[in-house]
Amino acid sequence: MTSLRDVAERAGVAVSTASAALNGTRPVAAATRRRVERAATELGYRPNVLARGLQSKRTRILALLFPAPRSGFGLTEMQFATGAAEAASELGYHLLLSPESADPIEELRHLTGLGLVDGVLLMEVGLDDERPAFLAGSGVPFAMIGRTREPGETDYADIDFAATARDAVAHVAGLGHRKLAFFNLSEDTHAARYGPAIRAGAEFERAAREAGLAYVGGYRPGSAEDGGKAFEDLVGAHPDVTALAVMDDHAAVGVIAAVARHGRRIPEDLTLLLVLSSARVAGMFHPRLTTLEPPSAELGRLGARMLIDRLQEESQGGPQRRLLPCRLVVGDSSAPPREGGTW
Amino acid sequence: MTSLRDVAERAGVAVSTASAALNGTRPVAAATRRRVERAATELGYRPNVLARGLQSKRTRILALLFPAPRSGFGLTEMQFATGAAEAASELGYHLLLSPESADPIEELRHLTGLGLVDGVLLMEVGLDDERPAFLAGSGVPFAMIGRTREPGETDYADIDFAATARDAVAHVAGLGHRKLAFFNLSEDTHAARYGPAIRAGAEFERAAREAGLAYVGGYRPGSAEDGGKAFEDLVGAHPDVTALAVMDDHAAVGVIAAVARHGRRIPEDLTLLLVLSSARVAGMFHPRLTTLEPPSAELGRLGARMLIDRLQEESQGGPQRRLLPCRLVVGDSSAPPREGGTW
Numbered sequence: 265m266t267s268l269r270d271v272a273e274r275a276g277v278a279v280s281t282a283s284a285a286l287n288g289t290r291p292v293a294a295a296t297r298r299r300v301e302r303a304a305t306e307l308g309y310r311p312n313v314l315a316r317g318l319q320s321k322r323t324r325i326l327a328l329l330f331p332a333p334r335s336g337f338g339l340t341e342m343q344f345a346t347g348a349a350e351a352a353s354e355l356g357y358h359l360l361l362s363p364e365s366a367d368p369i370e371e372l373r374h375l376t377g378l379g380l381v382d383g384v385l386l387m388e389v390g391l392d393d394e395r396p397a398f399l400a401g402s403g404v405p406f407a408m409i410g411r412t413r414e415p416g417e418t419d420y421a422d423i424d425f426a427a428t429a430r431d432a433v434a435h436v437a438g439l440g441h442r443k444l445a446f447f448n449l450s451e452d453t454h455a456a457r458y459g460p461a462i463r464a465g466a467e468f469e470r471a472a473r474e475a476g477l478a479y480v481g482g483y484r485p486g487s488a489e490d491g492g493k494a495f496e497d498l499v500g501a502h503p504d505v506t507a508l509a510v511m512d513d514h515a516a517v518g519v520i521a522a523v524a525r526h527g528r529r530i531p532e533d534l535t536l537l538l539v540l541s542s543a544r545v546a547g548m549f550h551p552r553l554t555t556l557e558p559p560s561a562e563l564g565r566l567g568a569r570m571l572i573d574r575l576q577e578e579s580q581g582g583p584q585r586r587l588l589p590c591r592l593v594v595g596d597s598s599a600p601p602r603e604g605g606t607w
Numbered sequence: 608m609t610s611l612r613d614v615a616e617r618a619g620v621a622v623s624t625a626s627a628a629l630n631g632t633r634p635v636a637a638a639t640r641r642r643v644e645r646a647a648t649e650l651g652y653r654p655n656v657l658a659r660g661l662q663s664k665r666t667r668i669l670a671l672l673f674p675a676p677r678s679g680f681g682l683t684e685m686q687f688a689t690g691a692a693e694a695a696s697e698l699g700y701h702l703l704l705s706p707e708s709a710d711p712i713e714e715l716r717h718l719t720g721l722g723l724v725d726g727v728l729l730m731e732v733g734l735d736d737e738r739p740a741f742l743a744g745s746g747v748p749f750a751m752i753g754r755t756r757e758p759g760e761t762d763y764a765d766i767d768f769a770a771t772a773r774d775a776v777a778h779v780a781g782l783g784h785r786k787l788a789f790f791n792l793s794e795d796t797h798a799a800r801y802g803p804a805i806r807a808g809a810e811f812e813r814a815a816r817e818a819g820l821a822y823v824g825g826y827r828p829g830s831a832e833d834g835g836k837a838f839e840d841l842v843g844a845h846p847d848v849t850a851l852a853v854m855d856d857h858a859a860v861g862v863i864a865a866v867a868r869h870g871r872r873i874p875e876d877l878t879l880l881l882v883l884s885s886a887r888v889a890g891m892f893h894p895r896l897t898t899l900e901p902p903s904a905e906l907g908r909l910g911a912r913m914l915i916d917r918l919q920e921e922s923q924g925g926p927q928r929r930l931l932p933c934r935l936v937v938g939d940s941s942a943p944p945r946e947g948g949t950w
Contacts, residue, residue, distance in 0.1 A: 286720075301717055325723075328704075330689060342685035346673060349704040358723065361671075361692040361704040374644055377629075380668075380701065488890065513891055521893050547831065548856055548891055550864050 266309040275303040287356075326352055326571060327360040327381045329368065329395070331388045339542050340560045344387050344409050347564025355572050359385075369398050376404045383571045385409065389420075391459050407571040407584075409563050410459060417583050419574060421566035423460065424587035428539070428556055429467035431592050432509055433475045435554070436535055440600045441507040443478040444468075445498055447519075449511045450486025464511060464539065480505060491518025499526075499607035506601035509537040513545055520549065526607065531599035543593040551596035559588040609652040617646040630699070669695055669914060670703040670724045672711065672738070674731045682885050683903045687730050687752050690907025698915050702728075712741050719747045726914045728752065732763075734802050750914040750927075752906050753802060760926050762917060764909035766803065767930035771882070771899055772810035774935050775852055776818045778897070779878055783943045784850040786821040787811075788841055790862075792854045793829025807854060807882065823848060834861025842869075842950035849944035852880040856888055863892065869950065874942035886936040894939035902931040 272282035277296060285292040285300035292300075303309075328348055330341075349359040360381060365371050372395060375381065382405065386395055389410035396418055399406040408420040436444055446468045449461040465481060472479035480502050485494040491514065498505060510516045516538055523534055530536050530551055538546050538555040546555035570584045615625035620639060628635040628643035635643075646652075671691055673684075692702040703724060708714050715738060718724065725748065729738055732753035739761055742749040750762040779787055789811045792804040808824060815822035823845050828837040834857065841848060853859045859881055866877055873879050873894055881889050881898040889898035913927045 297717075298713055301713070301720060304720060305716055325703075330692065339682075339685075342682075342688075345685075345688070345704060346706060349673065350706045353706050358703050358705070360668075361688060361702050363689060363693045363696050370641055370644070373648055374640075377644060377647060488895075517891050517893055545891070548860055548888070550860055552831075 266307045268309070270307055271300060271303045271309045274307060275300045291356075322382055322575075323380060324356060325358045325360055325381045326383050326385055326568065327362045327375055328385045328387065329362050329364050329372070329375075331364045331368075339544065340540070340558050341387070343560035344564040344567070347561035348385055348409075348568040349564075350561075351565035351568040352572070355569070357382075357568070357572055359568070368395055372398055372402075372404075376402055382575050383407070385567050385571055387567075389459065391462060405571060405574050407567050407574065409567040412459075415583070415585070419570040419584040421563045421570065421586045421588070423463075423540075423558055423563070424589040425460070425463040425467040426471070427587070427589035429464065429471035430474075431589060432468070432537055432539065432556055433471040433477060435592055435594070435598065436507040436509075436537070437475045437477055439507075439535060439598060441477065441535060442601070443480070443502065443505050443507065444472050445480040445483070445502065445505050445508045447483045447485055447491065447494055447508065447510040447512065447515055448481070450484045450490070450515075460540065461511070468509065485515040485518065486512055488514050488518035488521070491515030492522040493518075495519045495522040503606040505607070506533075506605070507535040507537070509539050511539045513538065513541055516549065516553065528607075531597045532602055533605060535599055535601070536597040540590065543595075546593065546595055549595075549597075554595040554598045555593050556590035557593050558590050562588055609650045611652070613650055614643060614646045614652045617650060618643045634699075665725055665918075666723060667699060668701045668703055668724045669726050669728055669911065670705045670718055671728045671730065672705050672707050672715070672718075674707045674711075682887065683883070683901050684730070686903035687907040687910070690904035691728055691752075691911040692907075693904075694908035694911040695915065698912070700725075700911070700915055702911070711738055715741055715745075715747075719745055725918050726750070728910050728914055730910075732802065734805060748914060748917050750910050750917065752910040755802075758926070758928070762913040762927040764906045764913065764929045764931070766806075766883075766901055766906070767932040768803070768806040768810040769814070770930070770932035772807065772814035773817075774932060775811070775880055775882065775899055776814040776820060778935055778937070778941065779850040779852075779880070780818045780820055782850075782878060782941060784820065784878060785944070786823070786845065786848050786850070787815050788823040788826070788845065788848050788851045790826045790828055790834065790837055790851065790853040790855065790858055791824070793827045793833070793858075803883065804854070811852065828858040828861065829855055831857050831861035831864070834858030835865040836861070838862045838865040846949040848950070849876075849948070850878040850880070852882050854882045856881065856884055859892065859896065871950075874940045875945055876948060878942055878944070879940040883933065886938075889936065889938055892938075892940075897938040897941045898936050899933035900936050901933050905931055 268282055269279055272279040282300050284290045285297040328345055352359045362375055384404055384406040387409040389408050391413040393412050396412055411420040411422045448465045469479050469481055483494040485491040523530055536553055538553045540558050541555050543555055543557050546553040566586050611625055612622055615622040625643050627633045628640040671688055695702045705718055727747055727749040730752040732751050734756040736755050739755055752764055754763040754765045791808045812822050812824055826837040828834040866873055881896045883901050884898050886898055886900050889896040909929050
């Protein structure tokens with residue numbers, strides 16, 4: 265049997281360094297880690313993660329609970345997962361992608377009962393989500409990407425909707441617009457109590473008021489067809505609106521078609537912003553839309569790091585709370601309002 | 608200490624059923640599984656996956672090697688992962704999402720050396736990918752979503768490009784088109800030796816020839832700007848082209864803008880097809896584009912199932928090879944060619 269000492273000797277490092285390199289218990293320079301791994305392979309040494317896990321009661325495995333993709337799923341949700349997996353990997357952890365069934369609490373009971381994972385990362389967190397209370401009650405360490413209405417002592421990383429709305433409003437106010445409309449996420453594609461919709465709606469209204477802009481809210485189109493109808497409604501009731509922020513990509517498609525039917529143009533007759541869409545998606549529109557791009561990979565990374573901090577007891581204090589704003593990426597759909605133009 | 612017998616008694620099932628329900632060693636009706644899990648929770652019984660893994664030398668964990676997202680990454684790649692995770696979960700396995708670094712072989716050496724995973728699932732497989740040879744040499748069970756130039760004995764699930772091209776060509780030929788152009792994936796965003804680009808190019812050319820259609824290939828625009836330029840080039844050299852299939856979403860944006868600059872319309876003057884894009888993405892274009900949607904989740908599911916079959920030695924025969932065609936979703940960009948129209 266090859267011992268860890270043999271591996272350390274062949275790699276020319278201390279036994280503690282060889283152990284850290286193979287077990288990921290503390291950071292080791294990449295070149296050193298590779299040398300140790302090569303020595304282990306050459307000597308046929310197989311560290312056994314299971315035996316180690318039995319000893320330490322730690323598996324260094326985290327589970328990301330991944331809801332069944334709904335129609336609105338895209339790049340953002342994938343980047344939560346890849347960001348979390350990357351951060352975990354850098355810190356010597358592994359990330360399980362655990363699909364959620366119709367009964368997430370049963371699923372959690374099953375998953376945490378297996379003794380397989382050290383902690384759980386939640387995403388798509390509802391305002392009244394029951395998963396955090398279950399996990400807290402079970403004593404399973406966890407963190408959230410997103411947050412409930414009252415996150416209490418739970419660690420979370422979420423979008424800073426207040427800062428995002430302020431940035432969006434400052435952008436359109438800076439161009440000289442005096443009235444902003446906001447199309448929120450639809451209640452069909454997203455649960456009515458889905459946090460981002462509630463928070464974005466409230467924060468856009470507040471930011472517009474604070475900046476002295478007139479504001480029109482209350483629309484929630486979830487398809488191209490509904491987006492077009494909502495736009496006709498909007499300009500019928502508010503012919504002086506010159507700027508519109510839309511949270512749903514498909515609704516934006518309908519808005520653009522409706523603008524064209526009026527014989528009008530973007531951005532000359534309407535400044536159009538996408539909210540919570542990637543610049544990649546915004547670049548598929550013509551013209552390329554200004555967007556507020558969510559910091560998805562960063563939120564995934566932060567969530568994993570918070571959870572690992574907690575597991576390693578490096579943070580024993582109060583809850584870790586991090587809010588990151590969306591990034592404003594100015595496209596070709598932003599311009600000053602036309603003088604005296606009405607719909 | 609609560610024993611498995613206690614759990615079985617409380618749940619009113621045989622010990623072997625309780626074991627199967629908690630260990631996932633064979634399928635158990637969902638209602639029974641839930642009853643056993645509830646009994647286990649109530650009695651404080653904790654099956655230990657690690658102790659079980661040590662005994663059986665199996666962890667029931669698979670790793671999906673997930674490459675660093677490149678610009679072209681989207682829904683398709685996410686659906687490989689979620690499909691694989693779902694299939695694994697249904698069969699009592701867990702899926703690790705393992706991000707790949709710059710050196711995938713070192714990464715694999717590290718990952719498989721840990722003793723953590725029973726098998727590996729590869730995606731984004733290059734024609735001359737070196738990972739399959741490494742895994743075969745290491746004796747680690749694996750399967751591929753995609754395939755190398757010569758997959759040999761390896762299990763794989765991939766897109767059926769021949770059937771996909773035939774379906775696309777039959778669609779445009781059925782509308783009465785006589786000449787089809789094809790814009791392939793760009794060499795910038797995809798490695799030159801990326802299988803889908805090579806196979807799609809060859810199969811579209813072959814399918815067009817077999818259907819008696821004139822064919823124009825060789826274009827590989829990877830951005831909206833390049834898509835527009837390629838289109839100008841195309842109609843300059845082939846003013847009689849009436850149908851175009853495009854593999855890159857952003858290139859399609861440029862094509863649509865170029866058509867508008869000519870004062871022409873889709874689909875009246877050009878039938879435009881997206882290839883390898885989801886209907887969701889195709890629905891963001893105006894008009895909604897006809898698309899050949901990849902069976903991404905199905906391929907992810909198939910890959911995981913093949914690997915698990917192999918691990919459970921249910922398939923000891925020759926390699927498992929499954930090819931699935933893209934699904935033709937007809938949008939508003941398909942129409943018969945205009946009589947005698949040229950560019």
